[in-house]
Amino acid sequence: MNKTWNNKAWFLVLPVLLLVAFSAAIPLMTVVNYSVQDTFGNNEFFWAGTDWFDEILHSPRFWEALQRNLLFSFIILALEIPLGIFIALNMPKKGLGVPVCLVLMALPLLIPWNVVGTIWQVFGRVDIGLLGRVLASLGFDYNYVRDPIDAWITVIVMDVWHWTSLVVLLCYAGLVSIPDAYYQAAKIDGASRWSVFRYIQLPKMNRVLLIAVLLRFMDSFMIYTEPFVVTGGGPGNSTTFLSIDLVKMAIGQFDLGPAAAMSIVYFLIILLMSWIFYTVMTSSDADS
Amino acid sequence: MSFSWMAWTLPTAIFFLTILALLIGMSVWEYFSPGGAPRTGILRFESTRGDRLFISLLGAAFIHLAWLGLVGPNLWWALALAVVYAVGVFRFV
Secondary structure: OOOOHHHHHHHHHHHHHHHHHHHHHHHHHHHHHHEEEEOOOOEEEEOOOOHHHHHHHHHHHHHHHHHHHHHHHHHHHHHHHHHHHHHHHHHHOOOOHHHHHHHHHHHHHHHHHHHHHHHHHHHHOOOOHHHHHHHHHOOOOOOOOHHHHHHHHHHHHHHHHHHHHHHHHHHHHHHHOOHHHHHHHHHHHHOOHHHHHHHHHHHOHHHHHHHHHHHHHHHHOOOOOOHHHHOOOOOOOOOOOOHHHHHHHHHHHHOOHHHHHHHHHHHHHHHHHHHHOOOOHHHHHHHH | OOHHHHHHHHHHHHHHHHHHHHHHHHHHHHHHOOOOOEEEOOOOOOHHHHHHHHHHHHHHHHHHHHHHHHHOOOHHHHHHHHHHHHHHHHOOO
């Protein structure tokens, strides 16, 4: 059979290439250019070499923010992934309950990030917020403005409330795609509930779980708006994540060179972690 | 159209042109000597030539950062180490 060589299809890729160029490649190249220079505005730049990278790599402020970010992402994944799987397993598979549950699950995802932050900022306030007042009336000394642990709990619970539904919806999509024949075979074999989950549902959810873990890791590692609105990075620096620190540096202090260097290091860490997650999960999928 | 807002410098232009040259070189290599199908190396996961280039570039970035943070600002030895690392990745991964 003669193969038809028609390269016109490449033109269909052109819009995506242009979009990626203007939305990612050109800004990234500009950040790299800024990271080796100093500027005071007026489009004037002075060569700084690797000074800003050196400054960032020896800055305790950067390493502390990175540790906070890693801890936050670890807690978010440890909470949202199991909780999302658990909720998806217990959602109805047919009947009126399906659309009701899907709409309820989709609702938090439809709320803009800054609105979520505002909701939780008011919700947690001890003077006027429902959560803050209830906890105070129960005798808990809860105050996210003053106590770093309370601030962390508030930011984590807010993120779990906002994003667990994404994991639920992805897992649910994976679960409903499993043919009934698998369950019938398991029933004939007398498989336990755990065995059904371990050997049928979990392997079949592997692909969607990979997407869920990647999305939640990247998003939690880049989190900015919600903690910024709720705590502003405080009390002290206790909820100052890398993105908040970066914005303070770039916009608050107008240190564009160090901010660009920090952006590149931040980007490389996200790239490395995402690649590790992807490789480990796709390799284990291929092995199974 | 002026690109002065992108604040180009000769070293950064050379850096990006090198990456572009690597991508073009990989395409030419694959065209004349196809062999980019996935294979399993010492790290026990499948990788194509493109994957190995990605691993090499990402590793090179971290080698340079580590050198800068732990040794000093003279990065020529870091570059040499990154080249050795890339050869190792293409040979064994």
